[in-house]
Amino acid sequence: MEFANFIKVLWKHKNILIIIPLVTIIVSFFLVKNLADKYISSAQIATGIVDESRHLLDKDPTGIIQDQQIDHEFSNLIEIMKLKKLINQVSYQLILHDLTSPVPFKPHSKLFETMNQAAKKHAVDVFTYKFNHLEALDYYNEDENGLNELLRSMDYDERELRKDLTIYRDESSDFITVTYESQNPQLSAFVVNVLCKEFINYYTHTIKQNETDAVKFLAALLKAKRDTLNEKTQQLQNYKIKNGVLNLDEQSKSIFDQIMTYRDQKLQAQKDVASYNGALAKINDKFDPNDRKYIEASTNKYNQAVVQTQDQLHLLTDKYVRSNFDPRYKKSLDSLTSKLALQLNQTSDNYISNPLVAKDDLVRQKLTLEVSRDLAKYSVQAIDQALNNLNAKFDRLVPFDATVKKYNFDIEIASKEYMDVLAKYNETNLQSTISIKLRQVEDAAPEAAEPSKKMLLIILSGIVSFGFCVIILFIIFFFDDTVKEPADLVSRTNLPLLGYLNVISGTLDLKKLWDVEHRDKMKKFKELIRSIRFEIDQELHGEKVLGITSLDGAEGKTILAISLAYSYSMINKKVLLIDGNFNNPTISNTAQPKIYIEDYFKNNPDDYESFSNSTNVMGNHGGDVTLLEVSDENFIRSRFNELKVKYDIIIIEAPSLDSLNKSKEWLLFTNKVVAVFEANKDIKKSEKEYIDYLKDLNGKFAGWILNKANFKDGRP
Incomplete structure (x- = not known):
């Protein structure tokens, strides 16, 4: 059920789901049509970690190699290759190439173009020194910070290089693959080869230094232990000789x-x-x-x-x-x-x-x-x-x-x-003699351009935008607690439903509605009014006074009251429509009645004009007044008894329940009460006490009328 409702929401906003992805596709087309081709170069490094031919002397006698240990070793090598100092080595080589070569990898930046020959020579000297000593640029040094800005202007800095650099182990093999993607095939191959070379040199030097230090330390420790052993042995011999002990x-x-x-x-x-x-x-x-x-x-x-x-x-x-x-x-x-x-x-x-x-x-x-x-x-x-x-x-x-x-x-x-x-x-x-020796088994070379991904990007942009719209609509749907269908209203209030009315655009002319055929929505509205009229008759059981109220103002009480009055008149019923809404007397202002509530229900028989059978609307003068302020309850009941004799049905448009006692005073004199609720509105926390009031009317509440419901194929 919820999924079906969500599909309805998507169908309702189908234009958005079509227009936004279409606009996104058009914009993406213009953005990617001038994208440059991409060139990817790759190289492979043999580590010797899982190559048994390189572990003949130090082979594990058990023949078991722990996969977790191997993964740790490969992870360690990859992280070493990603060290900033090694990426900086590549940056230095790139900028040195562009500073010294007549054919640079990239067009010169604005900062590069402003450099004279002396500045270029100074830059070459500094970058060469930093490269040879494996040092980073000092950002707190004004001169070196300027050289760092030169790297950034050419997109040769460490952050930019990392974006297109990929280092990974080839599945469960002994090889580490290094790839780089750029708009220049020579640049891609250069970056990969320099990084592999510097990594192998750095790792080899570090490992050899560590192994040499370890061997020297163990040699010194071995000599100390041997001297200690010889000293202990000599002490024993001296003691035996001194005391004449042989064995x-x-x-x-x-x-x-x-x-x-x-x-x-x-x-x-x-x-x-x-x-x-x-x-x-x-x-x-x-x-x-x-x-x-x-x-x-x-x-x-x-x-x-x-x-x-x-x-x-x-x-x-x-x-x-x-x-x-x-x-x-x-x-x-x-x-x-x-x-x-x-x-x-x-x-x-x-x-x-x-x-x-x-x-x-x-x-x-x-x-x-x-x-x-x-x-x-x-x-x-x-x-x-x-x-x-x-x-x-x-x-x-x-x-x-x-x-x-x-x-x-x-x-x-x-x-x-x-x-x-x-x-x-x-x-x-x-x-230390047979330690792992890294070697680059495959050099990076300039490759052909990668297949264009422009169309894929365009299609992907459309799919992403469509999915984004669906997600937004789903979020709106998920957090939407408004009542859209009659079943929602019943489940939210636990009160019965008498019927619902569809949305009518424009001005509703009730006289023409019952005289001629109208378009589908008008025809549907007339059929729903008839259905509601039938349900109300079943609830009244011969009683005559019907009160119409709502939880909030402007939910359609007036339209329902007038429509029901016309509907009952069409079946030759004598109908009295009473405008009990003192705060907003719409019926009174529209119908211009001859008799008013303040006159008829006032306990003064000389102040009102007698009703004739032709009178069918009773209005009010408006203002801050309530029914019981006009007259006492017993007198009002006597007046209603007189009206019941003259009319077949009395329809009262009472104020909304948020007006508190103004609505409740009218409902004292009704036989049945219906409440109008406007579709696509939420039930507020403050309105739950009004629902409880309707439940406590001891069977007087007939049911809800859902107004302004959306219809499709004859169903809400």
Whole structure:
């Protein structure tokens, strides 16, 4: 529905939609017909960012290249190319060309023409110096500011060059394309080539300088880390030499192994002593004391030899233990053991015969066990002494170990830092050797003129102007809250509609309207009046007093009242038309009635002329007066009762509701009320209380009459 209404708005303003685009097309034609041809030159720069053939040494081992990182690198290159200092380099080259060449790229400007030879030479010197030193003109310097104005006059300044300069990456390729558009093919090619050359030189110099600085910094840092590592290593060596520490881990392990060995041997010796003591105790129990004396007396000389051998064996055993069981003492120890056994055998062979000769074997065993027990006891003492010495040595190694570990930790950290810096140095050094080298793979050359866009511009101007008009009309339509159709009035007020009247241009002659055929709009008006008359009859239900009002003045109440009066008279109804609008008595001024409200409704029967059946209009004298000021309500009702007897229908044109009580006083005496609303008007906030009043008339309000509605094909 809204779209259909918008289409109606467009159709209503179709002349605007045709004339404005047509005028725009004509103006555009004259503006573009003398436009010069455009020439575009382009060049390509290979970056090497995604060219795998240029990344053989520093190729990513994962084989994955992040697209976002690549986009950042290309964006960085493009933004560098757009730097003002590089565009200024192009500006300097352009103006130097025109200052020194007999064939300039552009016609000389007025400022250029005013320069003499000395000024031109000075300009060449300054621009050359600025170009060689990659400097910008100082606008606060009067001389350089004048040279900047020269660039502007020739449209060689940085802002003008940017307008027609385009720099972009060719889709997902390795190339950056630079294009420039101008009215001179040589100028376009010159700008592109100079910009590419200066960009490559600037980028190469900057990158090389950065890489050189990075390599120098890393080299100095690497030397410092290496010196720190060497210093830490030398401190550890000096500490080991000073304290006689060779290899703490090996030394501590060796001492620990010796301690464990001695402990095992001590345990075994203790077991032997216990076993020997037990065996000797058993043997002693079998000997009588007298027999022991006999045996000792007979073997005394042999026992002395055995004791001497045992003492030698004790000494040799002690040396053997102290030497950590050195094999050199093993042979001597075995020799003494054999000698002791021989002496014991001699003692056994020279026993003196007595009745106890059966116990000779026990004597030999006892002597042997005593020797073995003594050896075991002495070895325990020697082992304890050796264990004490080893534990002391082990305890001395503990503080050495802590200090050595601290030195080793410092060396480990220094070594890690050194290796990290070394790896970074090697990586940076490699990158500086094989870093990206930009190269211009395609030079810009003068090209043919671009296809003319004049017709396209003309058509585009017409389309744009048409679209602009449509947008303006849409904005007007969107913010337009006026009532245009009967449905709008019903939806906005929630009150019923009786009918509507179309717009009539010129003067409406009601007598001729009902006598002869008129043009379509007049005929339509008459049909709509008939329709409204029918609807009013249905609402009155035999009642006779109809009040006509409106929200605001001048909305068509008078036309409706007069038209309805004529319409009812055409069906042979006796009609009384009362002009109740004291503020604007149009009916009274037009009809010149014989009787007036002030006379008829005044409570004085001698002051008015009696009505005749031929009287059909009651006027008023106008002025600031209300109906109830003319007479009281009861008397007025009695007068209306008299009028109802004489007339079939009484039509009252009441004042508009914005006159407050003047309208409401008339509506007290009506049976039904209709309100006239003029189409294409908005309902004001102040008028909403009048609508509420109509809703509160308790069914007396019959409906709206929409006046001055626009029609097309018989529909509003």
